[in-house]
Amino acid sequence: MDGFAVIAEPTRRSIVDRLRVRDYDVGALVDELDLSQSLVSKHLRVLREAGVVEAEVAGKRRVYHLSESPLPDVAAWVQPYVELWEASLTRLARAMDEEDER
Numbered sequence: 001m002d003g004f005a006v007i008a009e010p011t012r013r014s015i016v017d018r019l020r021v022r023d024y025d026v027g028a029l030v031d032e033l034d035l036s037q038s039l040v041s042k043h044l045r046v047l048r049e050a051g052v053v054e055a056e057v058a059g060k061r062r063v064y065h066l067s068e069s070p071l072p073d074v075a076a077w078v079q080p081y082v083e084l085w086e087a088s089l090t091r092l093a094r095a096m097d098e099e100d101e102r
Contacts, residue, residue, distance in 0.1 A: 003071035006050045011035065012043050016066070019053060025061040 007013050011033065018024060018032060029040050044064060047053040052070040055062040069075075 001046065001050050003050065003052075003074040004077075006046065006052060007071065007074065009043070009046075011039070012047055015040070015043055015047060016052060016070075019064060019066045023063050023065040025058070025063050027061070029064075 007016065014033060015029060018029065024032070026037060026040055026044065029035075029044075030037050033040060044053065044055075048055060048064075051067055053064045054067050055064050057063075
């Protein structure tokens with residue numbers, strides 16, 4: 001499944017957003033999202049199979065975290081836009097600096 005299909009589902013995006021901030025086990029995600037354990041586990045399986053998240057065993061729990069480079073196809077698609085926006089912001093910053101110097 002490509003990265004766009006993975007993040008097209010709102011619950012998976014919500015899980016990814018939470019894992020951006022900290023690691024979670026299934027139980028904590030169930031509590032945060034107010035969803036059933038089976039549904040959260042299903043979404044985590046999709047994310048794991050797509051390479052977006054990884055799980056580490058910690059005692060009887062699996063703790064999930066974002067992979068080192070998740071969603072490479074999404075990142076590659078977004079990169080030209082990021083570069084365009086950064087260039088625009090750089091030009092704006094220069095113009096503002098020139099205005100301050102006057």
